[in-house]
Amino acid sequence: MDELLGDKPSNCSPHTFDVGASTSRQTQEPEAPALADQSLENVARQENIETRKKPKRNISLQYVEVKKTYYDRKATAYEEYTRKKLEIMERKVILEERKVKALEAMAANNSKHK
Incomplete structure (x- = not known):
């Protein structure tokens, strides 16, 4: 009943958001390692995409031939x-x-006989 009235919405987190804690945490951690990790992930993901594309091309060519x-x-x-x-x-x-x-x-023969 409380959810219907709006006292306690079901989609809200029970944790409170502390603005000061989030900004202090951001200033403590350097951003360079996160970017380096992301760039490594992007490179790995790009390599996976390139290796995945090659067999698909062969399959698609076989599909076209079929x-x-x-x-x-x-x-x-x-x-x-x-x-x-x-x-x-x-x-x-x-x-x-x-x-x-x-x-x-037959019609000609019949007419001759008559």
């Missing part, structure tokens, strides 16, 4: 599919022409 071969196969499969479909349509047209000729011949 994708290229996949799409090449897909394109050739589609070309074969369209070629076969065209051949089937040509056969259908030839059969339809033969059917029309046969029906015309």
